[in-house]
Amino acid sequence: MIAVRELVKRYGDTVAVDGLTFAVEPGRVTGFLGPNGAGKSTTLRMVLGLDVPTSGTATVDGAPYRDLPSPTRRVGALLDPGAVDPGRTAHGHLLWQARAAGIGRARVDEVLGLVGLEGRGGHAIRHLSLGMRQRLGIAGALLGDPGVLILDEPLNGLDPEGIVWVRRLLRGFAREGRTVLVSSHLMNEMEATADHVLVVSRGRLVADVGVAELAAGARERVEVASPDPAGLAALLARAGAAPSAAADGRLVVTGMDAARVGELAAAHGVVLHALVPVRARLEDAFIRLTGDGGRTPVRDAGTAGEGEWVR
Amino acid sequence: MTASTRDLSGAGAGAAVAAEWTKLTGTGRARRAAAGAVVLALAVAAVFCLTIGPTTGVALADQPAFDVLTASLLGADAAALVLTVLAAAAVGGEYTTGMVRTTFTATPRRGRVVLARAVTVVAAAGAVSLVAAVGAALVSLVVLAGAGLPLWDAADPAVWRAVAGAALMAPFHALVATAGALWSRSTAGGVVAALALLVAPTLAGWVPGGAAVLPLLPGEALHSLAGIAGPEGPHPAAAVLVLAAWSALALAAADRAVRGRDV
Numbered sequence: 001m002i003a004v005r006e007l008v009k010r011y012g013d014t015v016a017v018d019g020l021t022f023a024v025e026p027g028r029v030t031g032f033l034g035p036n037g038a039g040k041s042t043t044l045r046m047v048l049g050l051d052v053p054t055s056g057t058a059t060v061d062g063a064p065y066r067d068l069p070s071p072t073r074r075v076g077a078l079l080d081p082g083a084v085d086p087g088r089t090a091h092g093h094l095l096w097q098a099r100a101a102g103i104g105r106a107r108v109d110e111v112l113g114l115v116g117l118e119g120r121g122g123h124a125i126r127h128l129s130l131g132m133r134q135r136l137g138i139a140g141a142l143l144g145d146p147g148v149l150i151l152d153e154p155l156n157g158l159d160p161e162g163i164v165w166v167r168r169l170l171r172g173f174a175r176e177g178r179t180v181l182v183s184s185h186l187m188n189e190m191e192a193t194a195d196h197v198l199v200v201s202r203g204r205l206v207a208d209v210g211v212a213e214l215a216a217g218a219r220e221r222v223e224v225a226s227p228d229p230a231g232l233a234a235l236l237a238r239a240g241a242a243p244s245a246a247a248d249g250r251l252v253v254t255g256m257d258a259a260r261v262g263e264l265a266a267a268h269g270v271v272l273h274a275l276v277p278v279r280a281r282l283e284d285a286f287i288r289l290t291g292d293g294g295r296t297p298v299r300d301a302g303t304a305g306e307g308e309w310v311r
Numbered sequence: 312m313t314a315s316t317r318d319l320s321g322a323g324a325g326a327a328v329a330a331e332w333t334k335l336t337g338t339g340r341a342r343r344a345a346a347g348a349v350v351l352a353l354a355v356a357a358v359f360c361l362t363i364g365p366t367t368g369v370a371l372a373d374q375p376a377f378d379v380l381t382a383s384l385l386g387a388d389a390a391a392l393v394l395t396v397l398a399a400a401a402v403g404g405e406y407t408t409g410m411v412r413t414t415f416t417a418t419p420r421r422g423r424v425v426l427a428r429a430v431t432v433v434a435a436a437g438a439v440s441l442v443a444a445v446g447a448a449l450v451s452l453v454v455l456a457g458a459g460l461p462l463w464d465a466a467d468p469a470v471w472r473a474v475a476g477a478a479l480m481a482p483f484h485a486l487v488a489t490a491g492a493l494w495s496r497s498t499a500g501g502v503v504a505a506l507a508l509l510v511a512p513t514l515a516g517w518v519p520g521g522a523a524v525l526p527l528l529p530g531e532a533l534h535s536l537a538g539i540a541g542p543e544g545p546h547p548a549a550a551v552l553v554l555a556a557w558s559a560l561a562l563a564a565a566d567r568a569v570r571g572r573d574v
């Protein structure tokens with residue numbers, strides 16, 4: 001389990017992480033979401049003991065990463081697949097990491113196979129493609145067969161097959177009862193991967209919620225075209241829906257499903273030219289959550305519209 | 312299998328040394344550089360032996376064999392310069408690429424990394440420069456034999472003391488360069504640190520009273536251990552102390568800098 005408490009990181013005037021508190025539970029894939037610059041990578045660096053927190057704590061299995069007796073056999077991490085020596089071979093890059101953890105050479109070939117880089121061990125990293133480097137980074141994270149996996153944007157640079165492979169890997173890890181924390185700045189990327197998401201914006205937590213819960217809460221809307229938009233709008237408003245005019249003259253209705261809109265229009269003899277239910281995407285929920293840049297007080301669930309997602 | 316069922320006892324400092332050794336020496340690039348340093352030593356040794364007449368004003372035929380040997384050992388000094396720059400670049404390169412974050416993730420106890428680095432760089436630079444020094448000495452032998460001159464006596468302990476002493480320059484300066492590069496997070500910082508110690512005796516010679524600090528500088532200490540410091544040079548025991556103190560100082564500074572900061 002990963003536990004972060006009141007974590008703050010300042011770089012000069014920049015507050016990269018602003019009082020984060022969360023726990024990452026084993027047995028599920030936790031997505032760590034936030035727009036560019038939200039503080040995800042900074043948080044992960046502090047969890048791994050690379051950056052020193054301004055205040056607060058981050059622990060893995062109850063202890064700071066630095067104090068774990070065999071850190072890479074407990075925690076597998078990939079922060080930046082580009083942070084390698086391009087002149088080394090893929091095998092050589094993994095071998096020195098294996099040595100640091102007291103892991104044998106055989107495991108190096110094993111993880112190269114696991115990530116689909118068998119036969120490439122002897123290639124210089126500079127000759128590997130972006131996606132292959134990403135796979136190599138993941139291989140490094142898997143070396144110690146860790147119980148906790150921390151990956152920063154692991155889907156970057158991967159082809160569709162690679163994305164499916166990483167998803168399967170992460171889900172398999174979670175199913176085995178391991179802890180998986182994986183960051184992304186794309187909600188729809190996480191939709192198919194994570195069971196749970198932590199959403200950060202400007203260094204603050206704006207949501208700590210199950211993906212299913214988030215999907216259920218994402219509001220549906222209905223787009224309606226009618227020769228009498230004003231009359232229809234008035235009708236819908238009286239019935240408790242929230243219609244608003246779109247640029248193309250259509251109405252966008254929230255708070256009422258498509259069937260009910262159609263029934264109301266028929267009952268009042270209003271002609272409809274189009275009636276389109278639009279399923280809200282998680283992406284919209286994400287933008288709504290992070291749109292105010294986390295200025296909404298996170299812990300003040302009573303006043304913040306988004307507060308409902310925060311435990 | 313989950314992590315909790317496995318043996319997770321610590322990998323220890325030995326593992327950190329093994330990792331640093333693999334990292335430092337496990338590339339074709341590193342092996343080529345080591346071979347290059349040795350070849351350079353042989354070439355420089357040959358040049359200094361063959362030009363000893365014009366450069367010293369005493370013809371080769373009139374030189375004592377031991378002086379031809381010490382001239383050849385300048386080849387080991389040339390190798391030491393190369394190895395020093397390589398040591399600094401090994402650290403600086405990690406900071407440039409960001410690989411240092413992988414290093415400190417693999418071994419989060421940073422003091423352990425600093426120490427493992429020091430041990431491996433001293434061992435690697437020491438091994439290569441010993442080969443370079445012995446090779447350079449053999450070059451002087453070839454030159455002397457080629458000129459039909461008397462050879463130095465391989466049974467003379469002074470010969471091997473000079474060779475071993477010459478081989479000490481590389482590990483010491485590579486260690487200082489490593490520490491400087493860790494401290495400054497750059498190759499340049501490491502090279503400057505090593506060069507500063509290298510030119511310190513010369514600078515000390517320029518300032519009034521500077522000669523008083525000469526025995527405290529590593530240059531004189533290295534000469535003393537090689538047995539070529541002259542009568543007023545420091546005692547070898549003092550020389551060992553001086554080198555140990557500079558090494559400890561450099562490592563302590565690197566350790567302190569590396570420990571408390573963001574990588």
Ligand SMILES: Nc1ncnc2c1ncn2[C@@H]1O[C@H](COP(=O)(O)OP(=O)(O)OP(=O)(O)O)[C@@H](O)[C@H]1O
Pocket residue numbers: 011014015016034035036037038039040041042043184185
């Ligand atoms: N070493 C640093 N020095 C100064 N500012 C930094 C440093 N690292 C991060 N920052 C700043 O902290 C903020 C958070 O950056 P961070 O990289 O953690 O964001 P992120 O959520 O990972 O973004 P992305 O999705 O783009 O990867 C940014 O404003 C960034 O400029």
Ligand SMILES: [Mg+2]
Pocket residue numbers: 040041042152
């Ligand atoms: Mg990031």
